[in-house]
Amino acid sequence: MLRIQRVEPNKTLALSRVNSLLERVFSVAASLIGLQTFTNALTQYSEHVLHPFWFWLNFALLGGAHLSIVYLVWIHGDGRLGFIALTVSTLFSIITWTFQLGDGSLRVGEQPWIWWSVGVAGISAVGGFGVFLSGFFLVILPAMWFFLQISDIGIPVSPLLALQDASFSFLFSSVLAGFVWVLRYESSKVDEANQKANIAAIDLARADAILRERDRVDALVHDSVLTTLLVAAKAEDQSAQRHAQELAETAIQKLITADTLLNTDESISVSSLFSALEVAIQRQSEVVSVEIEGSTDHLVPGEVADAVAESTLQALANALNHAGANATVQVFLKGTAKGFKIVVKDNGRGFRPSRVPKNRVGLKLSIIGRVQAVGGKVFIDSKIGIGTNVIIEWSAA
Numbered sequence: 001m002l003r004i005q006r007v008e009p010n011k012t013l014a015l016s017r018v019n020s021l022l023e024r025v026f027s028v029a030a031s032l033i034g035l036q037t038f039t040n041a042l043t044q045y046s047e048h049v050l051h052p053f054w055f056w057l058n059f060a061l062l063g064g065a066h067l068s069i070v071y072l073v074w075i076h077g078d079g080r081l082g083f084i085a086l087t088v089s090t091l092f093s094i095i096t097w098t099f100q101l102g103d104g105s106l107r108v109g110e111q112p113w114i115w116w117s118v119g120v121a122g123i124s125a126v127g128g129f130g131v132f133l134s135g136f137f138l139v140i141l142p143a144m145w146f147f148l149q150i151s152d153i154g155i156p157v158s159p160l161l162a163l164q165d166a167s168f169s170f171l172f173s174s175v176l177a178g179f180v181w182v183l184r185y186e187s188s189k190v191d192e193a194n195q196k197a198n199i200a201a202i203d204l205a206r207a208d209a210i211l212r213e214r215d216r217v218d219a220l221v222h223d224s225v226l227t228t229l230l231v232a233a234k235a236e237d238q239s240a241q242r243h244a245q246e247l248a249e250t251a252i253q254k255l256i257t258a259d260t261l262l263n264t265d266e267s268i269s270v271s272s273l274f275s276a277l278e279v280a281i282q283r284q285s286e287v288v289s290v291e292i293e294g295s296t297d298h299l300v301p302g303e304v305a306d307a308v309a310e311s312t313l314q315a316l317a318n319a320l321n322h323a324g325a326n327a328t329v330q331v332f333l334k335g336t337a338k339g340f341k342i343v344v345k346d347n348g349r350g351f352r353p354s355r356v357p358k359n360r361v362g363l364k365l366s367i368i369g370r371v372q373a374v375g376g377k378v379f380i381d382s383k384i385g386i387g388t389n390v391i392i393e394w395s396a397a
Contacts, residue, residue: 014194015187016321020077022180023127027073030086030120034066037116044113048106054099061089062117069124077322083128087137090114090121094144098151115165118145122173126180138177142170194283268305270340271295274333277309277342281331284313285320289328294335304394307374308342314366315344315390323348323388339395347387353380367392 038059045055069082093114106112118141125137149162157165278290300308312331319329327348334341368378371392382388 014190015184018183018187020321022183023073023079026123026127027069027079030066030069030124033116033120034062037113038063040116041113044106049102049104050100051102054096058089058093058096058100058114062086062093062114065089080128083124083126086117086124087121087128087141090117090124091137091141091144093117094141094148097148111165112148115145118142119169119172122169123176123180126177131181134177138170138173141173142166145169267299267301269297269299270335271297273300273305273309273340274335277312277331277333280309280313281316284316285329287329288316288320289330290333291330292333295333296335298335298338298396300339300394301374304374304376307370308340308376308392308394311367311370311378311392312342312344314370315392318367319344319346319348319388319390322351327387336395339393342392344390344392345387350382350384350386350388352384353382 041055041059044050065082065086068085069079072082073079097112097114101112122138122141125134125141128134129137143166146162146166149157149165150159274292274295278292281288281290316329316331319327323329323346327346329344329346329348332341332343332345334343367390368380371378371394374394375397376392376394379391379393380388381391
């Protein structure tokens with residue numbers, strides 16, 4: 001019996017797509033605000049006697065954080081570390097502003113150049129930390145900015161104006177953070193619904209496959225029983241009666257074998273496995289093409305069917321998440337003499353398997369390790385800019 005268990009990347013497919021879109025939108029907005037920040041920084045540095053060491057240190061930290069966001073989001077595919085860097089470097093710049101200013105002072109009403117990063121850093125915290133820590137930074141950054149403005153370090157701002165600036169920063173960050181949290185929540189609900197629908201579709205496909213196998217076996221048994229009855233009816237001597245008895249024993253054995261095949265929970269035919277996988281793949285993404293060739297009635301152990309199905313859906317989820325928006329994803333299911341071969345293919349951005357971080361278990365454990373544990377083989381063929389092929393093979397001993 002094919003038992004598709006929970007596969008984490010499939011469960012978070014919509015959430016991953018929403019996170020990817022939000023990260024790209026934020027990286028563009030943060031870059032534009034960053035340009036404004038650094039323009040003001042250079043202007044303020046030339047007009048005032050800011051401490052060179054502290055100014056360039058903060059300038060480099062914030063600039064590096066912005067560049068890391070662009071690289072991690074658009075090249076690496078996960079900007080979390082960049083978001084953390086921007087939040088922490090902004091907090092550091094607020095704390096060390098008094099060292100930048102030194103003995104100098106700003107004009108009345110003039111904002112320190114780091115002001116432009118405060119609101120962006122709060123939103124960045126949502127992408128870099130969990131709900132608790134991001135909520136903490138949403139509050140602490142505006143609060144620290146308020147105390148910075150009303151403190152005696154060369155920023156002559158009234159408490160009311162300082163409160164207005166801090167309130168604006170907090171509202172700006174918290175409203176956008178709330179929008180992000182709502183999108184993530186709704187995406188997780190969509191993933192949950194899709195996961196349940198996937199399981200239901202696989203169960204339906206399995207039931208349909210078993211029904212077709214039952215019909216085939218029923219037809220076979222019907223022919224055997226009918227032949228036995230015809231021979232028995234015409235048996236007029238001992239030789240004919242023995243022949244009828246042998247046919248009856250053969251028919252009974254077929255009945256026993258058929259019952260075993262239809263009621264076992266330990267095996268499933270290759271055709272039934274392919275049928276269930278096709279339904280699950282189309283449910284996961286309608287744009288993925290599925291080609292089936294050489295579907296057979298060879299039986300596959302239940303644990304093998306489970307491992308291969310989960311690994312195939314895992315590989316498909318990886319392709320949909322990382323190949324790129326314009327990539328074409330295909331799945332080929334081919335029956336062989338003693339087993340089967342499955343290929344998940346895309347023409348996306350590709351990657352170097354040797355450079356996959358060790359903490360990424362999706363490839364090493366969820367695909368390769370899972371298939372190897374049941375005696376199968378996995379081959380990864382990927383080239384940068386060309387695409388990726390994940391090849392899963394299994395053959396009976």
